[in-house]
Amino acid sequence: MEEEKPWVLISEVGGEAGLNEELADIVKQHFRIVPYKELLENPQHLGPKIQVAFQWKFLPEFNPGLFKMLPSLKLAVSGGVGIDHLDVPFINSLGVKVANTPGAVSDATADFAMGLLLTSARKILEGHQIAIDPKTVRIQQSLMGSEVTGSTLGIIGMGDIGYRIAQRSCGFQMRILYHNRRKRSAEDEEAVKASYCEGLDDLLRRSDFVMLAVKLTSDTIGLIGQRELSLMKPTATLINISRGQVVDQDALVKALQSGTIHAAALDVTHPEPLPRDHPLLRMPNVLITPHIGVNTYNTTCKMVEKMVENALAATRGLPIPNEVRSK
């Protein structure tokens, strides 16, 4: 029976970067798994049997060398919603379709965005460090944070994730501004009481918290640079859950050092992780997390289930539910 299951390539089971046992079991229900290491040991025998390749946390890399080993490949699936790291036209030119897992990641990512905002605003990190510091003998009064209730949140990128962030911030009576390629419908705006900012500058000037929830594309690389940071309030916080390259990191360092903005909270950097001598790692008012926006048991299961769904469609010659087409 095992032989009849179609074959799928994954990075590895377990390990630092692989699919853990639970997630691998979801795949094994329908597929025979070939870990990347095994493929490398015997590419001539194993390669032609593989119909689908799964990429999890950017591994294995979908490069020309890999595709050469997989002549029967029908589908390359990336776990997650970002596909800025994939050359979709090139992969398509090989007769291979590309898919991702939008939707599955939205709630967890929006939750995490709010977690970053609140942790930064209310100085949870510094508070905890003081609370457990061996030298702490009295409760200080000087650790002050920024008020979240009633503040202005500017969301740049009001897609699926951006909109869910708006939904969550409603409960905090935050004033919501947004900037997007396309204006949302009046009903959508009304439901979260969001106001459209035609100009990005306008949003930057008025926001207490600036939230980046855009895709990384040629239009959004370096979207937030020295100029944009200088338009922000000196009391404002920048939160990034998009991709590191959306922000000019050198400009960000300078802006934080000179008090041009107050704080930053980043789940994404460029590269990941940052070199160990990077100034962002040592700055006060900078909260960095290692790209864990989707890291919950529930969400990673949903992502793998979606990957399997797309893979099954490919092996059965059916339309791919989450196909990514080149523009």
Add this chain to the structure above:
Amino acid sequence: MRRLLLGRTLWSSAKASIFVQRTTLQRSMCHVEHKKIMEEGKPWALISEVGKNGYLQELADILKKHFQIVSLKDFQQNSQVYSHKIQVLFLWNAYPQVTLPLLSSLPLLKVVSNGGVGIDHLDVPYISSLGVKVTNTPNVVNEATADMAMALLLASARRVVEAHQIAIHPKTTDTPQWMMGDEVTGATLGIIGMGRIGYKIAQRSRGFDMKVLYHNRKRRSVEDENAVGASYCQTMDDLLKESDFVVLAVDLTPETTRLISHKELNLMKPTATLVNISRGLVVDQDALVKALQSGIIRGAATDVTYPEPLPRDHPLLNFPNMLITPHIGTNTYSTSRRMVQMMVDNALAVIRGEPLLNEVKPK
């Protein structure tokens, strides 16, 4: 709970020390009195101190608009000068401690004006029996405290602090995949204490599609429940069994002291998180230590402990899944300013014989 120190010996020693100080301070008394004549007209108030363990400068400035303020240190060194002037005692973070000797040395005291809504550190019946009013600052604290509860919940569930420490660690060269957190969207939130703050926590959780259960002395109205999608749990046990996140938002009273102990922690899911923004004494800390040690609950996050801060060798300081913040639930500039303004307004109302909005009456 802190109680007044009663007893004749204490009163005697206080009296004695005042007598000793008196003679040595005759000269400085005159000097101080002369200086203060310029500021005559404003009533006098005793505070803890201005500075990082007391009031930030901008908060002290709000007090100074209407009061001549004396720090506790100054008062203790010159009590003869100030004793018969002070009409108001301002409390910030429960300082200065309201003891019998202190009250005895303030014969003209009219009001104890507390910053914050919790007054578990005050013997209200006793203070009232002296003809002194007690006031607090409800409502202005609600939003900042509810925000803090959500911040602790999210930071703990998604392991933000641990993740930051890994992200900046000198040895980190890869992104760790084992760092998994708990899903907040769609999870069950159990609120114990559905007062003003508890209700605001429920409002904030709606955007996360959380299922809200609550336990309270009194059931809320149907409209209130529907507005936040909350279901009443007649017994706390039911709430504990079903919740993924248990948030404590109660007053500290004799009934709520050690409300969460071994039994309650055992009823909670092994995947659940306990969040405390009430008072440290609401939780049996020894039971919590055992629960974290044996994995009876997944983790906890608290802005309050007993005492504050914990002794430096306390086991709670060592768990990676225990998030502790140093009682900063209302620590934003705008909320602190509003609290201090309310403290001032409360005190002025007493002095002027006007109706009191925020009087805490003995039960």
